[in-house]
Structures are given as C-alpha cells and as structure tokens.
Amino acid sequence: MTEEQMNRVLNTKHHHDSSKKSAIELSKQMQKIMLKLKGEFIQEDGKGVNYAGMKDSALFQDYIDNVAPQLQHVDLDNITEYEKKAFFINIYNALTIHGLASLAELPQSVLKVKHFWATTCYNIGGLVYSLDDVEHGILRGNRGHPSTIEPTFKTDDPRLKFIVNELDPRIHFALVCGAKSCPAINVYSAENLDQALDAATRSFCAQEVSMFTETNEIWLSKIFQWYSQDFGRTDIDVMKWTVPYLEKSVQDRAHLLLTKLEKVSPVDVKYNEYDWSLNCPRPTLNSAGIHPNDLMERENNRS
Known part of the structure; x- marks a missing residue:
C-alpha cells in the first residue's frame, strides 16, 4: 500500500x-x-x-x-x-x-x-x-x-x-x-437485493437507454461501453441484456432494432455523454441569476 x-x-x-x-x-x-x-x-x-x-x-x-x-x-x-x-x-x-x-x-x-x-x-x-x-x-x-x-x-x-x-x-x-x-x-x-437491483436497473435504463427506429439509432449510457464485457461480447449481447429492463414501448423498438442488427443491417449504437460534474445540488439563484451568498457579499462590499 x-x-x-x-x-x-x-x-x-x-x-x-x-x-x-x-x-x-x-x-x-x-x-x-x-x-x-x-x-x-x-x-x-x-x-x-x-x-x-x-x-x-x-x-x-x-x-x-x-x-x-x-x-x-x-x-x-x-x-x-x-x-x-x-x-x-x-x-x-x-x-x-x-x-x-x-x-x-x-x-x-x-x-x-x-x-x-x-x-x-x-x-x-x-x-x-x-x-x-x-x-x-x-x-x-x-x-x-x-x-x-x-x-x-x-x-x-x-x-x-x-x-x-x-x-x-x-x-x-x-x-x-x-x-x-x-x-x-x-x-x-440482502433480504430484497434482487428486487432492489432490478428496480435500480430499470430506473437507470429509463433515463439512459433510447431506441430510435426512425433513424436506426440506439443510444446507451457509456457504462455499457466501458463495461461491455460484463454485459456480453457484442452490441447485440448488450442490447439483449437491456431489453428485460426497458419499458414496454421501448422494448418493442428494441426488438425491431435487434432484428436489424442480427441481419447486419445498418444500426448505429451511440453513447450518451457522461456528465462528470459533482453530484451535488446546484446553488439556488435569484431571479437575476445571482446566488444569495454572492448578493450578500456584494452588499457588504458596498457598506
């Protein structure tokens, strides 16, 4: 160490x-x-x-x-x-x-x-x-x-x-x-781990997985790219892994795009930009777009 x-x-x-x-x-x-x-x-x-x-x-x-x-x-x-x-x-x-x-x-x-x-x-x-x-x-x-x-x-x-x-x-x-x-x-x-992990996965996929049959595009979180080996060897494997955790309407589109992928049709798999900003709430701004602490400091400097 x-x-x-x-x-x-x-x-x-x-x-x-x-x-x-x-x-x-x-x-x-x-x-x-x-x-x-x-x-x-x-x-x-x-x-x-x-x-x-x-x-x-x-x-x-x-x-x-x-x-x-x-x-x-x-x-x-x-x-x-x-x-x-x-x-x-x-x-x-x-x-x-x-x-x-x-x-x-x-x-x-x-x-x-x-x-x-x-x-x-x-x-x-x-x-x-x-x-x-x-x-x-x-x-x-x-x-x-x-x-x-x-x-x-x-x-x-x-x-x-x-x-x-x-x-x-x-x-x-x-x-x-x-x-x-x-x-x-x-x-x-441990008592409800399976249900909790399923819920966490569904919630994340609802925000980070999108299927666009009109443009033949699949958008995923970069987590699926970085850890692709954990989900499967190919884009098709990764896609199949996500399907059970998608909402029904998204599942339907996923199946259509999967069929195209399996037939080697042109489907683009793309990845959302990962926001590395710290996960803390942003300061509340007033109507003028100024943080209250900055406003107070400005007033103190005037006095």
Whole structure:
C-alpha cells in the first residue's frame, strides 16, 4: 500500500469496542445510518448530495466516529453471496460520499481529485480496500479496471477470498461514483437485493437507454461501453441484456432494432455523454441569476 493510500484510509479512528463484529449486524447498522443520511442530505431522486451540509452534521460525525471505524473489526467469513454483495455495494457508496465530504474543498468534478478511486480507502476486517478494489476486485469478481486486462487482486492477495463469485451486471446501476450521470443513490439489504437491483436497473435504463427506429439509432449510457464485457461480447449481447429492463414501448423498438442488427443491417449504437460534474445540488439563484451568498457579499462590499 502506498503512502498516498495510507493517507486516504478514512476509518482509522480508534473505536472503544475492538472485538470482532458480525458483518450482518454491522451491515444493518450501516444501512440504518445511511438511510438517515439519505433522508437528510440526499435529494429525493437519489441524484444529488448536499456534501457541505452533511459534512457539518452530527449525524455524519456519528457515522465517522462510531460506525465506519467498526469496519476495521468486521468478520466477513461465512456470509452469503447476497449479504456480501449488499454489504460491499453499500460500502462503495458510503466510501464515495465519505471521501468527497472529507475533502478540504469540494471539486467541480470527481475527476479533479487525483487518483480518487485508487486512493480513497476503508480498512475492512484488517485489510485495506480502495473504491477500485471494492468495485473491480470484489463486486466484479476480480476483473480488471476497464483500462487494463490485469486482475485487480494478485493470486496471493488475502482479499481474494471475499470476491463475489458470479458477476451481476446490475451492480453498475447501484454504484455511485460521485458524478451527475451516475445512478441514483440507494441503500441495499440482502433480504430484497434482487428486487432492489432490478428496480435500480430499470430506473437507470429509463433515463439512459433510447431506441430510435426512425433513424436506426440506439443510444446507451457509456457504462455499457466501458463495461461491455460484463454485459456480453457484442452490441447485440448488450442490447439483449437491456431489453428485460426497458419499458414496454421501448422494448418493442428494441426488438425491431435487434432484428436489424442480427441481419447486419445498418444500426448505429451511440453513447450518451457522461456528465462528470459533482453530484451535488446546484446553488439556488435569484431571479437575476445571482446566488444569495454572492448578493450578500456584494452588499457588504458596498457598506
């Protein structure tokens, strides 16, 4: 682990109880506080986070002081695949929010934070996991980052024992990386994980998948391009994967375009621009297009 990573392990605070923690019980504790944080500081549609307000809240401080540090002592042995998947999806989203809220100054885009996904980490059960480790190592079954073919964990890595055995592509619509084009933030539990992932996938596809039979065009989120290997080998495979999650009218158009694709007819598969702007609400402007704080500063300068 690099020194830079050491500096970004965000849950190293000492906790009064250092005994082993049940992953199931700690997961429930995390779900509870994450739901409270969502209710207070995340937009109803799950697409925007009030990082500034959350950072100064007693609720977030409670998470930092009393919940996140317990992850250092969590026991991940003997949990089911569903429990593991829900646990690490919630970890990823909590760590993203924690990582951004802990910055001295919020960036306009998460891309402006150097090596954010590689160096924003939690100690989980005595092992350090970055956001990349959680996504590609654990949840994608030790596949490589889209920019490399190398697996995330090497053969002697102790974290290998905790990887999800079967890749579930629906995770891509549950993981939130801090950008406006990311899926909505939700809190997941093992008990209803399938239904929740289905709902997250349908919601994302409703916004990011479009079929135009008039122009023979298919428009998809870039997630389908970056992680195409997770959905299939070809455009046809990716298209077929999306169909069950589309609304009926879109499904009908998808079937027509799929038929054309299979007959090697000209169909353009295009990808929506990904908005990497930070997923925080924009400041409210007055009727003159001026932020209230700027207006106040202007008035103070006059006096």
